[in-house]
Amino acid sequence: MNQLKQKQTEWITGRSVSLDFLSEEPPASLHRKVPLGDHHKILIVIPSFNEEASIGQVLEDVKQNAPEIPILVVNDGSVDHTAQIAEEHGVQVISLPYNSGYGVALQTGYLYARKHNYSIVVQMDADGQHDPACIQDLLSTVNSSDVDVVIGSRFLGQNTYRTSITKRVGMFVFGKLASLFCQERVSDPTSGFQAVKGKAINFVASDYYPPDYPDADFLIMLSRCGFTIREIPVKMHPSKIKKSMHDGPQSIYYVFKMFLSIFVTLLRKKPRI
């Protein structure tokens, strides 16, 4: 690690300098611990692509609801002011050089979390769909039990979330498949509002992660590797801005890819992490 920092600093300054003043950890302002009464280092990862209309409000809401938790925005090659707005809100931004897709942006956040030894990652969307007030619910569930992955479901509890009938059918089918193979009720396999703990972070950051549509197939993979999954009800608002990545002609590819991925996941040997 020190060697890496040495190289980075030589690159920046063009000279070799002593780096004794740098600790193993990045600047403290970016890696504060959360007062949850334990030793967990928590990071909120928000992948975003052209979300300038909503990212500012989302970051404000997250800060209000989880003021002590560092936020990482992964700017997935946005062509608008998403990264600039996020930086103005004082959060760390990782900008990918071009649009690589939701899964790649999300996994970048997990790679960062693994690199800096975070023990819990909360992932959420930048379009304002996920209610930041539920972050504490996800954290308290993942923190207080032996669960590795907590999924925020829009279909549990007294939710009024409405979506198209085709999307609902898809979610139902893949949710049932995930429930069958995970042996745990999964009502919302496409939910991007999740908390991931411990070794499961390494697993998401590994090559086993499906970078295009992390969905029921990945939940099944997690379950087969011995990670425990639990769903809790969360509040979700219908996205006003962007079209879902499961809509339109892509939905045909999505259904095909998901069935194929689930099938080959069950045929593969259990990954070693």
Next chain:
Amino acid sequence: MPPRIRIIAILICIFLVAYVFELVRRRHLSEEYSMGWLVAGSMMLILSISEGLLIWVSNLVGATLFTSTLFFFGLVFLVTICLHFSIRISALTNQVRTLTQHMGILHSEKQLLEEHIGLDSLERNPSKLEKL
């Protein structure tokens, strides 16, 4: 096989093999990817030249026309090389993805480091480097 199609097939195979060699010589095609084309071109050339071998292979695969045998093996080669390229593209896509992610993380960390050590002040007064 009619002499005209035989001559055309031989000329095409010779041109293909020679062109692949030329591409490798000019470094427009790597040795790794030239192997498949050279092997396929050479095999088609041998089949086109040797009528006895073509008759034997045609009987083996059950082709009634000798030209069908050449088309059949040409098609098998194209399917094989397309599959090979799909595998290579998948691997390259994964490698580009990993590079993109690590580049994004490193760039972000570089910016943090720059802010932390105050690059501007260091550039203005390089003697501060020694104090660091």
